[in-house]
Each structure stands twice: as C-alpha cells, then as structure tokens.
Amino acid sequence: MNQIQETKSLLIFEEIKGSSKLIYRQHKEDETEEKVFIYKVTGDTYEYEFDGDAIKKIVFEGFSDLPGIIIHYGYGFQEKSLQNFFKYRITGDQINKLVITQDSTSRKSRKTLYLRLDELEDLLSEINKEQRACNDTKKILIKNYLVKVNPSFSFDHQETNNNKKLILRNLNQKLIDQLTADEIETIGKFYINAAQKYKRADLIKRMSFGLQKNAQILTLQEIIAKYETLLDSNSAESEWQSFFDEYITLFDTRYAHKLDYKNIATGITKYPDLVLVDIYGYIDFYELKKSGMPLIKYDSSHKTWYWTKDVAMVISQASDYLQKAKENGLSYSSTIKKITATEEHDGLEVNIINPRAIIVAGNSKMLNSELKRDHFKNLRESLKDIEFVLYDELLDRLKNLLDSIKLG
Template sequence: MKEIKNTEKLILFEESTKSVKKIYRQNKEDEKKEKVLIYSFIKGNIDYEYDGEKIKKIIIENSDQFPNFISPYGYGFSERSLNNFLRYNFNDDKIDTIVLSESKSSSRNKTQLILNYDDIESLIKSINQEQRACNDTKKILIKNLIVDIFPDVNFDHSETNNNKDLILRNLNDKLIEKLTADEIQKLGEFYVKATRKFKAGHIIKKMTAGLMKNAQILSLQEIIIKYEKLLKENPAESEWQKFFDEYITLFDSRYVHKINYKNIATGITKYPDLVLVDIYGYIDFYELKKSGTDLIQYDKSHKTWFWSKDVSMVIAQVSDYLQKSKENALSYAKAIKDETETDTEQGLEVNIINPRAIIVIGHTKQLDTEKKRNHFKNLRESLKDIEFVLYDELLERLKNLLDTIKIDK
C-alpha cells in the first residue's frame, strides 16, 4: 500500500492488484491511524463506499473520474441536503445501491437506483437557487423591518421572491391546498395583470375561468369547514351573523351586494341581520336564529303541530320588515342609493317589489317523524314571501354546490 496524496487533514493510500485498485483514507488526527476504504476501481467502474442507513454503495458507471458533485475523499455528495437525504431519509428497504450514469436515463433496476448526471446537476442547481433565494429573502425581510420601524434610515422597501424559476417551481397542487380564499384572490389579481401582456384572448379567457373555478372550490372548502364547526358548537346568534356577513356572497352567487341597513334612514329601530341585493337588484332580508331553536310544538287538543313561540316571534318580526319596506319602497330605495354612492361610483339601484325574508333557523333532526316533517312542510309553505332554511339543509346545499363545481371543472 502506497501513499498517493497528502492534504492538511488526510492522507490517501492506494492498494492495487491485477484487477482491482482500492483507495483508502487516513485522518491525521486519528491516533489509531485507521485506514478507511473510500472506493475501488473495478471493471471500468468506481465502487464508492457509502454509509447511508439504507444505501451502502454508489457506483460511478463507466468512469475513472469523479463527477464534480461527488467528494473524492469518501464523504458522499458535495451538496449537503442531497447527501443528508440519501444518507438518513431515504427509507426504501429494497434499494441499497445508487448508480451514477452519464448515458442511462434515471430509473430503477431491482435494488439499484440509477441517476443520470444531468438530473443530479439540475437538482443541485435548483437547490442552490432555492438557497440563494432564501438568503436573499432573509436579507430583504430584515431590511424591510428596519425600514418599517425606522423610516428615516436610508433603505428602500423591497419586494421578496422575484425569482421566476423559484416561483414557477412552487406552483403545484400542494400549494393550492394550503392557500386561503384571500390568497387565491391575490393570485387572481396578479394573473389578470399578467395576462394584459399578451393578446391571445381565447387563452386568457380559458385560464381565467380555470383560475376562478379553483378559487371557488377553495373558498367553498374553507366555508364548509367553518360552517360545520359552528353547527357542531351551536353558538349564539351573533356568531352566525358574523359568519353570514363574511361569507354569504361567496357561497350564494345570487347576491352581489350587502347593505349596511343601520345607516339608512327608514323610520324603524329594529333591523334585519342581513340585507342583500341580488344580481337583478331585488332585496332579500335575512334573519338568523340559533341552530338549536325549537321549530314546532304539539297541540294535544287538536292533535296537530304549530309554530313554536320563538319561530312565531321571528315570523312576526320579518313580516314587519316586509310590510315597512313595501310601504316606504320609494324612500327606502332612494336612501339605499344615497348611502351607497361614492365619489367615483353611482349608488345602487334596488327594486323593492315583493321583497323576500329568509329565516335561517333550527335543524332537521327535530323533525324525527313523518308526521312532524309533513306538518313542518305545510307550515313553511303557507307563508307568503317568507322562506325557511334549516342550518343542515344549507350545509347540504354547500356540499352539493362544491361537488357540482368539481364535476364541471
């Protein structure tokens, strides 16, 4: 065995026979002076020892030279994250060897994982690009914090992640699942700006439609999760009001505007929970009660079912909204137009002709017999311009809407 190289920390030795040449490494700080086999030249290949938990050997095929991404001193891949992954995180029990090839395509061959040089170099390039972008982002975030806290410091606020390849690489299905409705909206706004660069109208329309569909799916998924949580908790009416106020125009496409009813002078002091304007300019009043509210009561003397006290009260309440809005239709419409007018846009033109009231209340689990269901059906259908929606019925509508959108997609 002869010494072939002497570095600051290592000595390399060569041991040769007729068919095999082996290279060993000795650490100068090792008191035992132990020689560790690094690799062997066998039949035109380099057999490289590897200390991975599953992978024990790397074969550099048809070569007597090391590719620049492998350490000739026996420490594996020069890219640390790749090396650590193959050493500690690669957990396929059936793979024990990696073959590095300039000519073969990356593939699997029994217990071997064949990796093409170009694929590895491309991977390392992407990793380095990601790391550089990450470092640049850190610097920008630090600088932006200084600018925000100390505006007199001589720095400019900068946007992060302007690396095109990095952004495109992260636009995948996994990212979609993590985005919120607001974040999807931001992407949509960016896309609309970006498409102005091109003249291909048919492509823009097609891609915009797809983007809107994805945004709608994500919005509905998020809404359904929150709705199911509220339905399980049976919270106070105020919580339901917050939910509907925030989301109803997202899950019910009929509505395009919400009116701040309390800012409109109509001569009454009791207000609906929501006042909504549909795509044709017609008004709907929403009154929200708890999902646990009793719907009907039994009349023993007449052997029939009638509205519970809470439901009777809310019917009277919304009937009053409807009556007052009809009596004051012109002044009410003018008040809405004046209230919604801005310095750049005209106010809303609304139609107060046979307005509807929608009462969201109760749960079908209360209607646990055929007779109860039939009586409730008759009661709800007997009311003019007043619609009852049970909370679990609305949840079912949301789920059906989501399924329909997914099918159409």
C-alpha cells in the same frame, strides 16, 4: 499498502487485492494510524462506502475516475442537501443500493436505484441556483427592512422575484390550498396583467375564467369549513349573524349589496339580522336563529304538528318587517338611495315590491320521522313571502354549488 497521496490533514493509501484496488484514508493526527476504507476500484467500477440509514454503498459504473459529485476521500456527496437526503431520508423498504452510471437510463429495480450522472449534475446545478437565489432573497429582505426602519440607508428597495423557476414551481395545488380569497385576488390581478402582455383577447378571457373558477372554489371551501364548525358547535345567533354578514354575498351571488338597516327609519324597534339587495334591486330580510332551535310540536288532541313558540315569534317578526316595508316602500327606497350615495355614485335604486323574508333556523335531525318531515313541509309551504331554511339544508346547497363549479 502504499501511500499514494497526501493532503493537509489526510494520508491516502492504496492496497492491491487481485484485480481490485482498495483506497483508504488516515488522519495525520491519529496516533493509532487507523486506516478507514473509502472505496474499491475494479476495472471501471467504483464501490464507494456510504454511511446511510439504508444505503451502505454507492456504485459508480463505467468511469475511468471517481466523479466530482462525490468526495474522493470519503464522507459522501459534495452537496450537503444531496448527502443528507440519501443518508437520512431513504429507508430500507425503498432502496438499499445506489448505482450511478453514464449510459443506462435512470430507474428503480427492486431495491436498487440507478441514476444517470448527467441528470444528477443537472439536479445539482438547479440546487445551486436555488441556494444562490435564496441567499440573494435574504439579502434583499434585510436591505428592504433596514430602508423601512431608516430611509437614510443608501439601499434601493427591490422586489424578491429574482428566481422565475422557483416561482413557477410553487404555483401548484398545495399553494392554492394555503391561500386565502384575498391572496388569490392579489395573484389574480397579476395574472390578468401578465396575460395582457401578449395582447390576446382569447388568452386573457381563458385565464380570467380559470382564475375566477379557482377563486370561487377556494372561497367556498373556506366558507364550508367555517360553516361546518359553527353547525357542529350549535353556535349562538350572534356568531351566525357575523358569519352571514361576512360571507353571504360570496356564497350567494344573487346578492350585490348589504344594507345597514338601522340607519333606515322603519317605524319598528326590532331590526332584521341582515338586509340584502339582490342584483335586480329587490330586498330580502334575513332572520338567523340557532341551528338547535326546536321547530315543531305535536298537538295530541288534533293529531297534528304546529310551530313551536320560538318559531312562531320569528315568523311574526318576519311578517312585521314585510308589512312595514310594504307600507313605507317609497320612503324606504328614497332613504336607502340617500344613505348609500357617495361622491361618485347617486346611491342604490331598490325595489320594495313584494319583499321576501328568509328565516334560517333548526336542522333536519329534529325531523326524525316521515310524519314530522311531511308536516314541516306543509307548514313552511303555507308561509307567504317567507322562506324557511334549515341550516343543514343551506350547507347542502353550498356543497352542491362547490361541486357544480368544480365540474363546470
């Protein structure tokens, strides 16, 4: 065995065995002079020892010298992230042998992975660019923070958008799933501005439509998830009121405005849970009760079903809202216009002609027989200007709306 090279801390040895050369290393400070096998060379093939969980050897085929992507003294790949991935992230049921070539195509054959050297080098170039961009971004974030803390620092504020490829790679479904509706809107504004760069109306229209569709899907998915949580827990009326107050104009596009009805003189002391104005200026009153609220009771003497006391009270309240609104239609319209006026706008023009009341209460699980369902249908269809909606019916509407947007 002959010594063929010396570094600051290592001695490199060569051993000839038949048509092969075996290369070893020895640490100078090792008093036992232990020699560690690095690789074997046979013709233009290098068999390199690798201490991976699954990969124990990397074979380089068709090379006159060991490529620079691997450390010639052992220890694996030069690039740490590549080293760690092949060492720890590859399992034996995936591959147990890695072959790096110059000519053949990259592929997987049984448990052997073949990779082209030029493709690996391109990958390493991208990794290095990513790391440099990441380091640059870190520096920018630190500088921006210091300027924010004390403007006397002589650093210019910079935007952290210096890696276009990184940004484009992250524009995928996984990112969309994590974004809120407000964040989608922020991206949308950038999206439209970017489209205007090319002064193409067809491109702007297509991009705007796609953005709107994705924003609707994301918003509805978020709303449905929250709705299901409230429904499963039979939430209090106040929680449903907060939910509808925040989201109804998003999932029911008929509505353009919400009104603070308590600011309007009504002549009654009880107020609707929600007052909405649709896109045509007509008013709807909402009464929201619990999803577990009992709906109907059986009258054994007449062999029929009737509204429970709680539901009858809600219907009575809703009827009272409608009656007061009709009696005071002109003054209500005038008051609404006045309280919604701003410096730039005269206020809402609303129509209080045949207003509607929508009661949302109960769920279809309570109607557990065909007879109950039939009587409930008859009872709610007998209501004048009042729509009675079950909570799970509204959930089905939301899901159907989401499906139609996805297919559109």
